[in-house]
Structures are given as structure tokens and as C-alpha cells.
Amino acid sequence: MFRSIPRVYANIKISFNSSNNLLSKNLIIKNNSFRSISYLSRNNNGVLSRIRTNIIEKRELLINNICKRNLTESPDFEMTIPQSNPIAVSTTLTKVFIDWPDGQTSKFHNIWLRDHCKCDECFHKVTKQRLVDTFKIPEDLESESALPESNGIKIKWSDGHTSFFRWTWLRRHSYDPQFVDFQPFLQKKILWDARIKEYPPTVKYEDVMKSEEGLSNWLLNIDQFGFCFVDGVPPKVEETEELAKRICFIRETHYGRFWDFTSNLEHGDTAYTSLALKAHTDNTYFTDPSGLQMFHLIEFNGTGGSSLLVDGFWAARRLKMTFPEAHKILSTIRIPAHSAGDPNTLIEPTPNAYPILNYNPLTNEIYQIRYNNDDRSTLSHLSSNEVEAFYDALRKWNNILIDKENEYWVKLEPGRALIFNNWRVLHGRAGFTGHRRIIGAYLNWDDYRSKLKISNLTREEIDEMI
Amino acid sequence: MFRSIPRVYANIKISFNSSNNLLSKNLIIKNNSFRSISYLSRNNNGVLSRIRTNIIEKRELLINNICKRNLTESPDFEMTIPQSNPIAVSTTLTKVFIDWPDGQTSKFHNIWLRDHCKCDECFHKVTKQRLVDTFKIPEDLESESALPESNGIKIKWSDGHTSFFRWTWLRRHSYDPQFVDFQPFLQKKILWDARIKEYPPTVKYEDVMKSEEGLSNWLLNIDQFGFCFVDGVPPKVEETEELAKRICFIRETHYGRFWDFTSNLEHGDTAYTSLALKAHTDNTYFTDPSGLQMFHLIEFNGTGGSSLLVDGFWAARRLKMTFPEAHKILSTIRIPAHSAGDPNTLIEPTPNAYPILNYNPLTNEIYQIRYNNDDRSTLSHLSSNEVEAFYDALRKWNNILIDKENEYWVKLEPGRALIFNNWRVLHGRAGFTGHRRIIGAYLNWDDYRSKLKISNLTREEIDEMI
CATH class of the missing domain: 3.30.2020.30 (NE0471 N-terminal domain-like)
Structure with missing residues (x-):
């Protein structure tokens, strides 16, 4: 759909901040397109490493190398957009x-x-x-x-x-x-697998709350990796709520607004139990699933309960590379879903079914994963052949999701908030015993994207775009 | 996609209530499908009339006859669903x-x-x-x-x-x-034109607030006609807010939650001026435009300012009947939109463009109109041929919208709230002078649909559906 032009248009903003996890980017240019990008990244213990990534498709990168050597922190590349005056x-x-x-x-x-x-x-x-x-x-x-x-x-x-x-x-x-x-506001996505555990994107609460640059860096990390930790959050309701509101207002749903939940089955949803939850995205039953989700575990007295994250965009890419037919099935066949656990609720999306893998028809880029096998409704509109192809594709998709190479297991802890893109990153948890209290919120996709763009573009750039 | 079966499956619930606008339905059955339906309806002055409608497509009816004669109020038809035990x-x-x-x-x-x-x-x-x-x-x-x-x-x-x-x-x-x-929860839609002014669907505040039946009737009217008036609402913020919340929580957007607006340009949107607004739907810039919109004019000291409603489903049907190619263009070509009037906002939908006329790919039924020509962004992804076809189709669409036969002009007034389906009914207003204060709210589509179903289905019926 889009033709390339014989110029380099740099989509990637150079961001350099010694307190930020994402320190610099090194763009290697070949044949007028980016082939790889390397980052300086600091892990949770403060160790500096270089992460090299390969470009696997337009705006998609894959982490493929992590090296820990003596590293400098200065950016080694800068780009400008060429002038295009006509003749x-x-x-x-x-x-x-x-x-x-x-x-x-x-x-x-x-x-x-x-x-x-x-x-x-x-x-x-x-x-x-x-x-x-x-x-x-x-x-x-x-x-x-x-x-x-x-x-x-x-x-x-x-x-x-x-x-x-x-x-x-x-x-x-x-x-x-x-x-x-x-x-310019859409960075290349960094796709990741289990190796991300060494260098999970992380920012500091103080930076996010006190500076526009800190906010902007946080949002860019979420955009690029699909998730980000925030360290140093006071383990209290009010401060965590303020953190969420730094992006936009909290989305109200039939579960309420800001969450505070333990395993009490307050709402008719397995999230409110102590059961293990497989990797899924939330709100497959909404026309517009929540864009971001924030979790802050503030009390835990028990065993188990580790959190699981899987990069859905990477899983979709792997499915496409290994089983293109299954990938096609899951990106075209529509699956109905519902939320009917509360006695006064029967939520279903409109149209009544969406694919698991959703691609933008104008750009052919993936933009949304909708997958919760437990919330799937009765399949009554598929043809007989589609039923067979669907179950086969679903097994292949599940095998990628449960592949240890893709699962990022992490223990949430008080003081460390997790925020992730619910349109990309699947989450789950191990079963647990004891008392576990998590607070958090849903944020709207549109309002998060608005903030991402506003905090990274000038008014002039915005006017140029619309 | 769906095959008919040689049985009559009645989708229409008989509702009979002398205080309700919608008094009874008379189903005439021919060749195992409905051909027309007639209603007893009471206008705002209490006059009882029979409205006859023709079925023009699966689940779409058109008002085609209104007769005021001596009428009885008893329903003259009842249906049951046949048993389907296998052999x-x-x-x-x-x-x-x-x-x-x-x-x-x-x-x-x-x-x-x-x-x-x-x-x-x-x-x-x-x-x-x-x-x-x-x-x-x-x-x-x-x-x-x-x-x-x-x-x-x-x-x-x-x-x-x-x-x-x-x-x-x-x-x-x-x-x-x-x-x-x-x-069973999806009634046939009654499509309407300017003649609806004689019998606009109307319910009473007291009925809606005090009885489950009143609430259910209100929701069925909204589902069927795409709008409904509520008479006898105290012209105050709190009572109007309670009315909206009778359906579901009020949706927060970048404009806030419950509205209270005058022409002060508080937000960067022409809604906050005294300018005339052509027929449009709101939120074409959201991935998920608000489902219902409520307006209650509580103060007006000036001239002009009449409100305009146009049935978008009927306009789409007319376009399809008269200019099928233009209808195809507007139901396939995607149009980008934005909200960028507030300095801290740049809202655009994902995917970044949607058709004006949106059909459910599984049922081929229209479910959403997205049309605000003022909020349309730059068209930069159409082919040269599509550009020509688009402007031509848009003119034809506009001609239907501004046809006096389709425009329902009505003066809002204190004590009478208007609620309408923003996915179907286009609204506008005449320019005005003086002081005009409107309060109101957006409600989410999914949550409104949930309430519609819950208030009209038994738990057993719900379990059967999902």
C-alpha cells in the first residue's frame, strides 16, 4: 500500500537520559532502511548492557543479543528529516x-x-x-x-x-x-521473549511524576515494549492512582473504577479467585478493550502468585513464520466473547465477534490481540471446515504462548507498579495461597495514545499530521 | 449467511402498557415471515393513532402510514416459539x-x-x-x-x-x-423520517425511575427507534444524572463526565459555540464512539437553537436503494478523524480510519454510522479513483441527510430529556442567540446493550445465548 521513497525517514527519536532505562539508540542504515538498532540499557541492579535488535518487519524489531561490556552512555547517532521542496x-x-x-x-x-x-x-x-x-x-x-x-x-x-x-x-x-x-510518533516496536527478564523496561516513580521528560520516556517504553515497570511507587492507593492518572483518567467499567481486589469473587470473574490464569488479554467482550492495565501488588502474605507476561505481537509473528495458514485463520475468523458473571451484566462486543489477531487494513500492521479462551462464547457461525481449522490453529497458538522461551515470569512486589498494553501483551498468573491484594486500573487506548503523541510531538507536528 | 427455516420465529415481544407510548403490536404473517407491523401509539397530546410499518429488510421496518381512527388498546396477536425436539x-x-x-x-x-x-x-x-x-x-x-x-x-x-x-x-x-x-432481544428497527414528529417515542420520568417495566420499555423504544423522549424530568442536574444512570454509569471522556454546557468554547469543539451544527454523529475520532447521548435543555433565553434528528439507518437504506455504488463506497472506504481542539489532546481512532456506514460482517446488518464532516482528517490513503468516488458519494449522502422529508426538527425544553443512539441517529442544531444551557451525558454502547438485554431477558435465556 505504501511505496518507499529513496530517502531515509527516521522514525526513531533519540532519547538520552542517564536516569532512564532507555539510554540511547544506534541506528545502522543500509539500503535506505534500518537493519538493526542497539540500546544501552540498565537492569534493575544498575548494570549497563547493550541490547542489539534486528528489524523483522516494518516497525517491528526483535531483541537478539545482549552483551555486557564496558559501555559508554553517549548516543552515537542522530538523524534529521530531509527537506522536500518541489522543483x-x-x-x-x-x-x-x-x-x-x-x-x-x-x-x-x-x-x-x-x-x-x-x-x-x-x-x-x-x-x-x-x-x-x-x-x-x-x-x-x-x-x-x-x-x-x-x-x-x-x-x-x-x-x-x-x-x-x-x-x-x-x-x-x-x-x-x-x-x-x-x-514520527510511532516508534518501532521491540518484540521480546523470555530473555527480557534480564532488562525489563523500568522507570522511576519520581521521574514520571515530576518531569515531562520522565512521563514521555515512560510512555515511549510502553509503546515500544508493550509494558514497563515503575520503581519507587509508594504502596498506597492514592499514590498509585496518581501514577495512573499521569497518563489519563481511569476508565470506569462494570468492575468499577480504580481496583482494589483480593480473591473474594466480588465480581463474577476468575480474576477474583486464587486460581491460576493462563496468558490472556482482558476485555475480549468489549467492543473497545481497555488499552493499558496497571497492577500494583501492595500486600502479599502467602505462596505462589507469580505474574506471567507474553509478548502477543511476537507470538503472532512466530505463528506467521511457522504456520502461516493458522496465522491466517486466527487473523480472519471471528470469535464471540461475553462477560456474564455479574447478575446484572451481559456484555458482548459489537460486531459480536472479532479475530484473535487484528491487523490494520490500511497498513497491514498488527494492532490488537484479543485472546481469552475462558471468555470465548459459543461458536455458532463458523462453517464445518472453519471449525476444524480453528481448533487446529488455536492449538498452535497455545503452543507458542506456553513455550518457555516466550514466557516472562516475574514476581510483583510492593513499590513496583506494572503497566502493560492490553492490546499486545498477554498476562496471567500462577495459582496462590494466602492474602494477596492488588490495586490498579484500566486506561482507555485512545486517551493513552493521545497522551503518548502529545508528550512527544510539538503542536506544529500535530497540525502537520491531521 | 443465515438460512431461513420453515417456521415462524417471533423476534418481537408483545408489550402492552396504557401509560407507555408503545401500546401493542399486530404482526401480519405471510410466507413464514413478517411483512408489516402496526402499532397503537399515543402522541404528546394523548391522541391515540395506529402506525403501520412495512418490513424493508431483515429487522428493518419503515413507518409508512399513520391513521387516527377510533382505536382499541388491546393487543391482537401473540406468538410462542415452537418446540424443536429432534427425531x-x-x-x-x-x-x-x-x-x-x-x-x-x-x-x-x-x-x-x-x-x-x-x-x-x-x-x-x-x-x-x-x-x-x-x-x-x-x-x-x-x-x-x-x-x-x-x-x-x-x-x-x-x-x-x-x-x-x-x-x-x-x-x-x-x-x-x-x-x-x-x-430474541433484538427487535426489528423502526426506520423513520420527518413524519415521526407526530408520534415521537416518549416515556414518563416517573415510570422509568420507579418500575422495571418502565425502564424496560424505555430501552426497547431506544433500541427500536434510535431515540426516545422522557417527559416530566425535573430540570435539575441531579435528577437528570439519575435518569442517565438508570441505564449505566456515565462515560468519562476528555470532555469530562456529566456535561453542563453553554456556548463558552470551554472545550475546543464547535459544540461549545452558538454556531449551527449540521446532522452528524459524535466521536468519529474514538475507536468506540459513545453509544447513547442524553440532552436536557434546562435554561434557554434567546432565539433559534432548534434540534435536528435524522435516522442514519434510514438515510443509509435510501442511499442503498437510489445510489448503490455510492452506498458501497461509503460502507467500504475508510475516513480518518481527529479531536485536537484541546491543547493536550490528539485523539484518533484505531485503526486510524473507519467507513461512514458500518455493516456487521457476520450478519450484513448496519450497526454504526460514523459521520462528522467537520472532524474528518486529511484523506491521504485513497487512490485517485477513490478520491473522485468518495466526494461524489459524500454529496449524495449529504443530499439525503438535508432532504426535508428526513429532517426531524424539534425544540428541546426544560422537563423533557432526549436520549438517542449515537451509532444510528445523527443530530444537529440551528444557530442561536442568547443563553442556552444543556446538561447531559455520554453512555457506553456495550453497557447500554447489556442493560437492554438484562432488562428484557430471563437468566435462562441469557445462559441459552452465550
Whole structure:
């Protein structure tokens, strides 16, 4: 869908902070694309190591090497985005043509340009909403003149209006042809397996709460790894709640708002028992499953209860590499789910079933895992062949999830909050005995993504994107 | 996808209540399917009329006749669901066959049956979650015996387990072949146009707040018409909030929780101005737009400001009937959207673009309209041909929305709350002058649907469904 252009567009922000786990990135460039990235990373004991990762697909990296040597902490790479001023502009009755220095030509329809005019009359400066009435644009609109200026192009239209479009905006939003999907806020994802236990992404409570940079680093870690620990959190309800709210408001669900749960079966869900829970994502029964989930174990007096994390994006990638047909089944066949444990609740998603592996139809990138085998409803819409293919694919998926190479087991403890992307990372736990009190919250995906972008982009970059 | 069966399965609950707008339903049956339905309905002045509707598609009706004559209030029809006990059972190595009295034969895989076992050992009675470990079921599982009983079938498996399945459950969830999509909680939708102004669905505050039947009727009206007025609401914040909470908790968004807004541009959104707003749905920028929206105008000292409602499902149907190609474009081409008016917000949906008209891929029924032309982001992923087709289709869609035959204009007033389905009904307003104070709330789609089902189904019916 997206064509590459013969330039290097760096998607990766250099972040360097000695108190941050993610210290620097070293981008090795070959044939105009990234092949690998290495990080300096500090583990929980303060030991500095270099982690090397390989790029396995557009925006997906895999940790493939960890070396502990004498390491420096300075970043060894920096990139800038190249200027893309055009070399020629021409028009026809219905279109405007822009020739770029790399030999490409963008073709824009008059109606498209007029509809996207960003002047104060056509676009509200504060609300960022369209003011132009799309339906009052004449169907036979023509450009009377199209004059290139240093930053962009001024076009006078036959309806009397004059528009101005920046070169950078036109380059980014060119649809004929489309260029690379240039999204500066989307970092490459680092896919991981059990080896992550040596260097789990971790930030400090104080940094997150007291500085914008600390917040930004925390959010980038969550975006990249799908989870992050926060050390030094006071093991109390109020302080933990403040930490969650640093990202956005806490999402209310039929379980309430901020959680405080022990194994009392307060709600009709196995989460409220002491049973072992296999790797799953939460809320497969919601149209919009919660985006982030925070856990803070503040009291534990017993045995067992270790927590399990599995990188669902890596599991999906492995399934695709080893059993492409099973991967196709789980990314297309839809599975119904429900939450009906509380007497006053019967929650089901709309549409009533979603695939386990969800890919963005515009970019073909995976964006959401929905998997909880216990919450699966009756399968009554599959064909006979699909039933067989589904159970076979599900077994293969399960085998990857329970592979020791992929399971990251970790003991939660007071003072250390865990936050993870519930659209990517599957979680579970071992059964336990004794008293175990966990507090935490769900956060909305949309509001988390909003904060991630806001804390890592300038207003100018935002305006350029929308 | 779904095959019809030669029986009448009545989806429509008879509801008869002299204080309720929806008094009775008269089902006329022909060729084993419903052709039309007529209602006794009382308008705001208490005048009783009969409204006749035609079925235009599975679960969609259109109001096509209103007659005011001497009318009785008694329901003139009642239906029951036929019993479906089978006439024969047989097994093979891998499947169980059930012959139904209508000549159909359901074929169930052993693995499917074992995985769906609902005994206390395999399915948690309280949480309604699967307890059987799908992955421990032997791949070569066989049935050792399959014995029909009066209510269902008892199957002894080669892994030593015994399951029991009810006939009604097996009939409902048969996948080979699939029967009618029998969902008793989903009423036929009544599509409407401007004529609805004579008989807008209306309930009384007291009924809704004080009785379960009142609540149930309110929810059924919202489900069927996509909106409902509530009369007799005290024009105060607390009482209006209580009304909203009668359905479910109020959804928090970046605008806050319960609204109280005047034209002060408190948030960066044209809703907070006195400008006219064309028919639109809210939250096209959310992955999960709010399901219901409640408005209660409690103060107005000025001119203008009438409210507009348009039935999006009827508009989609008209587009499909008159311009099928344009309908196809708007139900497949994805449109990006954003909310970026507040300085700390950049909300975009995931995936980053959705069609304006959204159909359930399993049932082909429309379930969601996403349309706010002002919140549309830059179109940068369409092909050149799609750009032309899109603008053409959008004009046709707009022409239907602004057709006076479809626009329902109504003056909101203190004491009369409006609630509508934001996934179906488009709303707008005329520009106004003076002081206008509206209070209200967003409610989640999933939680509203849960309440609709819970308040209209028995626990037994719920267990049968999931």
C-alpha cells in the first residue's frame, strides 16, 4: 500500500537520559532502511548492557543479543528529516501536479485541495475542525493560478477563494502516489521473549511524576515494549492512582473504577479467585478493550502468585513464520466473547465477534490481540471446515504462548507498579495461597495514545499530521 | 449467511402498557415471515393513532402510514416459539448428527461439543467462563455413547467425561447448517423520517425511575427507534444524572463526565459555540464512539437553537436503494478523524480510519454510522479513483441527510430529556442567540446493550445465548 521513497525517514527519536532505562539508540542504515538498532540499557541492579535488535518487519524489531561490556552512555547517532521542496508545479482543469526532487510527481484533485484548505476561514484555528462547507464547493472548480513560494504553494480558485498549502504537508499527505507512512510518533516496536527478564523496561516513580521528560520516556517504553515497570511507587492507593492518572483518567467499567481486589469473587470473574490464569488479554467482550492495565501488588502474605507476561505481537509473528495458514485463520475468523458473571451484566462486543489477531487494513500492521479462551462464547457461525481449522490453529497458538522461551515470569512486589498494553501483551498468573491484594486500573487506548503523541510531538507536528 | 427455516420465529415481544407510548403490536404473517407491523401509539397530546410499518429488510421496518381512527388498546396477536425436539441422533468417529423434525440435520464435531460442555466441571456456574482446558481435549476424541433424553442429549466421551446438551441450545447454536439468527432481544428497527414528529417515542420520568417495566420499555423504544423522549424530568442536574444512570454509569471522556454546557468554547469543539451544527454523529475520532447521548435543555433565553434528528439507518437504506455504488463506497472506504481542539489532546481512532456506514460482517446488518464532516482528517490513503468516488458519494449522502422529508426538527425544553443512539441517529442544531444551557451525558454502547438485554431477558435465556 505504501511505496518507499529513496530517502531515509527516521522514525526513531533519540532519547538520552542517564536516569532512564532507555539510554540511547544506534541506528545502522543500509539500503535506505534500518537493519538493526542497539540500546544501552540498565537492569534493575544498575548494570549497563547493550541490547542489539534486528528489524523483522516494518516497525517491528526483535531483541537478539545482549552483551555486557564496558559501555559508554553517549548516543552515537542522530538523524534529521530531509527537506522536500518541489522543483516544478503545473495544473490541469481538475488537478494540480507537483514534481518533487526525487523524481516523483504528486497529483492532487482540485476538490481535494479545496476541501482540505487550512486557512482561518476554512479550518477553525482552535478546534481544528473543518469550517469550509464541502457541499458548497463547485463540482467544476478550477485553479486560476498556482504559485510556488518558499514554504508552499498559493492557489487561487475559480470560486474566488485563495488557499495556501505547505510543501511538507503536501508531501506527507500525497495520495497519488502515496509515499512512506511517515508517523514520527510511532516508534518501532521491540518484540521480546523470555530473555527480557534480564532488562525489563523500568522507570522511576519520581521521574514520571515530576518531569515531562520522565512521563514521555515512560510512555515511549510502553509503546515500544508493550509494558514497563515503575520503581519507587509508594504502596498506597492514592499514590498509585496518581501514577495512573499521569497518563489519563481511569476508565470506569462494570468492575468499577480504580481496583482494589483480593480473591473474594466480588465480581463474577476468575480474576477474583486464587486460581491460576493462563496468558490472556482482558476485555475480549468489549467492543473497545481497555488499552493499558496497571497492577500494583501492595500486600502479599502467602505462596505462589507469580505474574506471567507474553509478548502477543511476537507470538503472532512466530505463528506467521511457522504456520502461516493458522496465522491466517486466527487473523480472519471471528470469535464471540461475553462477560456474564455479574447478575446484572451481559456484555458482548459489537460486531459480536472479532479475530484473535487484528491487523490494520490500511497498513497491514498488527494492532490488537484479543485472546481469552475462558471468555470465548459459543461458536455458532463458523462453517464445518472453519471449525476444524480453528481448533487446529488455536492449538498452535497455545503452543507458542506456553513455550518457555516466550514466557516472562516475574514476581510483583510492593513499590513496583506494572503497566502493560492490553492490546499486545498477554498476562496471567500462577495459582496462590494466602492474602494477596492488588490495586490498579484500566486506561482507555485512545486517551493513552493521545497522551503518548502529545508528550512527544510539538503542536506544529500535530497540525502537520491531521 | 443465515438460512431461513420453515417456521415462524417471533423476534418481537408483545408489550402492552396504557401509560407507555408503545401500546401493542399486530404482526401480519405471510410466507413464514413478517411483512408489516402496526402499532397503537399515543402522541404528546394523548391522541391515540395506529402506525403501520412495512418490513424493508431483515429487522428493518419503515413507518409508512399513520391513521387516527377510533382505536382499541388491546393487543391482537401473540406468538410462542415452537418446540424443536429432534427425531433421531447418530454418531461417526468425529461427529454427532441430529435430525430435526423439519428435515434438517445438524452435524457437530466432537471437539466442538467437548469444548462447549456446560457442566459444572467445564463451565463456571457463577462467572459463566470456560473451565475445561481446550488444549487437554484429545485430538482423537470419540463419543462412546450418545443418548437422547427428553430435554437434550447425554454424550459419553472417550476421555471419560460425560456431557449433556439441551435441544434448544443445540438448535440455536447449530453451525452445520446454520439456522436463522435467532436473537430474541433484538427487535426489528423502526426506520423513520420527518413524519415521526407526530408520534415521537416518549416515556414518563416517573415510570422509568420507579418500575422495571418502565425502564424496560424505555430501552426497547431506544433500541427500536434510535431515540426516545422522557417527559416530566425535573430540570435539575441531579435528577437528570439519575435518569442517565438508570441505564449505566456515565462515560468519562476528555470532555469530562456529566456535561453542563453553554456556548463558552470551554472545550475546543464547535459544540461549545452558538454556531449551527449540521446532522452528524459524535466521536468519529474514538475507536468506540459513545453509544447513547442524553440532552436536557434546562435554561434557554434567546432565539433559534432548534434540534435536528435524522435516522442514519434510514438515510443509509435510501442511499442503498437510489445510489448503490455510492452506498458501497461509503460502507467500504475508510475516513480518518481527529479531536485536537484541546491543547493536550490528539485523539484518533484505531485503526486510524473507519467507513461512514458500518455493516456487521457476520450478519450484513448496519450497526454504526460514523459521520462528522467537520472532524474528518486529511484523506491521504485513497487512490485517485477513490478520491473522485468518495466526494461524489459524500454529496449524495449529504443530499439525503438535508432532504426535508428526513429532517426531524424539534425544540428541546426544560422537563423533557432526549436520549438517542449515537451509532444510528445523527443530530444537529440551528444557530442561536442568547443563553442556552444543556446538561447531559455520554453512555457506553456495550453497557447500554447489556442493560437492554438484562432488562428484557430471563437468566435462562441469557445462559441459552452465550
